[in-house]
Amino acid sequence: MVLIVSSQLAAQEHLIVNVYNRATTSLNGQWNYIVDPYENGFYNYRLEAFEDQENPGNGAFFLNAKPKSKSDLIEYDFDISDSIQVPSDWNTQKENLYYYEGTVWYKKSFDYKKSENQHRVFVYFEAVNYEADVYFNGKKLGKHIGGFTPFNFEVTNLLKDKDNFIVVKVDNKRKKEGVPTLNTDWWNYGGITRDVKLVEVSNNFIENYTIQLNPENKNQIKGYVKLNGTEIAKKEIQIDIPELKLSKTIISNAEGVAVFEMNSKKIQYWDTKNPHLYQVNIKSVNDKITDQIGFRTIKTKGKEILLNDESIFLRGISIHEESPITGGRGSTIEDAQQLLNWAKELGCNYVRLAHYPHNEHMLRLADKMGILVWEENPVYWTISWENEATYNNAENQLSEVINRDKNRASVIIWSMANETPTSEPRLIFLKKLAAHTRELDPTRLISAALEQSDYNGDPTIRTINDEFANVVDVLSFNQYVGWYDGLPEKCGQISWKILQNKPVLISEFGAGAKIGFHGDKLTRWSEEFQEDVYIQTLKMLEGIEQLQGFSPWILVDFRSPRRMLPKIQDGYNRKGLISEDGKKKKAFYVLKNFYDTKSASN
Missing domain, CATH: 2.60.120.260 (Galactose-binding domain-like)
Structure with missing residues (x-):
């Protein structure tokens, strides 16, 4: 606990947590x-x-x-x-x-x-x-x-x-x-x-804290509290969880830090079906703050992802932070609520927040709604791997989002990167990021959208040949067979051979479609083409032995200056299952039916 506390505080000195409730x-x-x-x-x-x-x-x-x-x-x-x-x-x-x-x-x-x-x-x-x-x-x-x-x-x-x-x-x-x-x-x-x-x-206030279930002891809640001010040594700090009838008084050290442990055999664990949140009160001589915290564990065992020691299949979708209400960058709780409501309607118990940290409303609502979350650092495509300032920037952004969301039960995965081509400098960069993340937060899983390659030169068999796969807890990759890689029928010719004994999440798959544009299933940009890609892809991916879930690309059409085709894209990436004006495409219902079946069988 001492090492973890010192690392967290060094990473984000004087960044106030839980402004949401202040x-x-x-x-x-x-x-x-x-x-x-x-x-x-x-x-x-x-x-x-x-x-x-x-x-x-x-x-x-x-x-x-x-x-x-x-x-x-x-x-x-x-x-x-x-x-x-x-x-x-x-x-x-x-x-x-x-x-x-x-x-x-x-x-x-x-x-x-x-x-x-x-x-x-x-x-x-x-x-x-x-x-x-x-x-x-x-x-x-x-x-x-x-x-x-x-x-x-x-x-x-x-x-x-x-x-x-x-x-x-x-x-x-x-x-x-x-x-x-x-x-x-x-x-x-x-x-x-x-x-x-x-x-x-106040002059001496509660600046930072971590309060989490001990992953090694499900009857124990532990953490630390950090005071900020000129008179912070040897101060009483009280932590109360009224519903559990738990109360603890701790004394801060010379740096204003106090660690604690609290034990109870009556903890109701947070999960996707019962996202129970406890009111946690923290009080010092001059300050008090309240938070709503869920207690759960997340681990891997072989090919399985375990939530509270029970295997779970992640029925997910990827989301960009664009407002479904006004267009542009999403920022309001109403924006977040609409996006997560659509995800729930789709049958999701999990979302991938791509390709950067989203606003805090998303995490707070995910806590309340029982939606698991993948959060991502914006290390995307081609980064200046050998530039020290670039690394420091990436590490700082990762530290800031971990500091903000470390008490959110919904967050289960910190992602280091997306679709970054393999090289030795990239491996050094990402391994250093992963080590830093584990220092800050050893209670969550680490992943990244990794690159694939042919297995033993056979283009019909794919594998993950990436040394960073040995570092992550969860193997993830993006694949677009049927869209960028052949036509939908090609899905029937492709299989995967994953050599690592780890769970696999398909972080992206999908196809573009213009809402209201119809044709047969070979007509590019039609809803029928996208629908067929989803039908064929879901059959293909179920052949992966270690498959534990996926987050198709993407919930809603979003703006991108790379997407210039007139009358089809018009500045939007059209891979959404929902158009930018909220209309559901045919593929939405393909995935929903698949998830409904999965949910019923689990």
């Missing part, structure tokens, strides 16, 4: 914005950063400068500039920014008075895509890289009762050394894409 003030709503493709608000004409200069002058946008006289020269004004909704993306809000990639400055002005019993305030961003430079009342708070994970900065000493302003330089330019890198198959939505909040806490 007292907050929303900064959502209309923000003023300025489009700045030349970054004139960040650099002077010598390409010197204003923030590095002692007297940056009026050109620095983060100062939100105003003329002091009628002669002052200031070439921007946030307050008379256009406004944009936060959270959301700029691409679907502003037609002229649909394809824009670059810098946009956001500004929000507000008054704020601290609560009488609260003394510290943090600004918390759930996500900004992709790089965010954050300034508060003209002072730099810091920089965050990564478009899908939360971050926060303390603003206590900068906060005023009146006329506060926060400025964020948002840059979504794709970069070769980025994570993800230049080439992806989804839309690069720019902007402040998730909620922004002010978090009010």
Whole structure:
């Protein structure tokens, strides 16, 4: 426990957990914005950063400068500039920014008075895509890289009762050394894409905690609590689980950390049929927080995946984070609810959240709805494997999502990567990521969408010939026989020989179809073609001895600039079982019938 605690805290120092259940003030709503493709608000004409200069002058946008006289020269004004909704993306809000990639400055002005019993305030961003430079009342708070994970900065000493302003330089330019890198198959939505909040806490507050079932002892709940402040040593911390009549008082060490164990033979285990959540209360001298936590174990044994020591077949679907209600990047609880409702209607007990961490609503709802979750780090296709900064970026994003979701019972798999071609530098990179993940969280499974190859040169027999397969707990791969690889009838000619004694999840399969376009089963893009691919693929995959589930590609059609065929794709990847306007295709019912049969037999 000591090693795990120290690793977790080192990975995400001062990132506040469970903001979801804390007292907050929303900064959502209309923000003023300025489009700045030349970054004139960040650099002077010598390409010197204003923030590095002692007297940056009026050109620095983060100062939100105003003329002091009628002669002052200031070439921007946030307050008379256009406004944009936060959270959301700029691409679907502003037609002229649909394809824009670059810098946009956001500004929000507000008054704020601290609560009488609260003394510290943090600004918390759930996500900004992709790089965010954050300034508060003209002072730099810091920089965050990564478009899908939360971050926060303390603003206590900068906060005023009146006329506060926060400025964020948002840059979504794709970069070769980025994570993800230049080439992806989804839309690069720019902007402040998730909620922004002010978090009010006491001088010495509960910053972080892990509370989980001990995977080696199903009658024991264990974890740690971490305090933040100037007076955090030798402080009492109380943990209560009222429903189990469990209560424990622990004492923090010099670093404000206290570990604990609690035993009960009456724990009701969380599972897909009974997603039981316990109210857990954590209280220190100056702070208290409540969470809703389920207790379960997840393990593998040979070819089986075991939930609470019972074998389970994962009836899944892959999901992108696009709003089924408004289009664009999904951010609301209503977006998440609709996507997960469709997954449940399909018969799913499992979803793969591709290809990056999704918003926290998805995980909280999955906890309540009994849906198991695969979460994915955006190490996608071709990454700069030998670039140290690229690795550090990937590790940081993975650390941030683990820190946010480590107490969610629904999360069972951390995925390291998707469809990354094998090489020695890639193996070193991914093995290091996996080791880091196991340090942070040894209670969950590790996987990745691996590459396949022919078995002994026979193109009709496929295998996983990838050294990283020896590292993961669950073998996964994407396959598109019948779509990219021949026609649907080819599925009857292909088999797999998996040499590793591990469970197999097919992380993707599928075919494209335009809703309402009909033809025979050989007419590409027709619903009948997609339907036949699903019929033939399901027969083929059931021949894999170690098969423990799959997550076909994908629940809903989603935007992608790679998909340009007029009148069919029109900028959308059409592999969804549901169209972007919520209409179900014929293949939806093929998979639903298969899952209904599977559910009845298990």
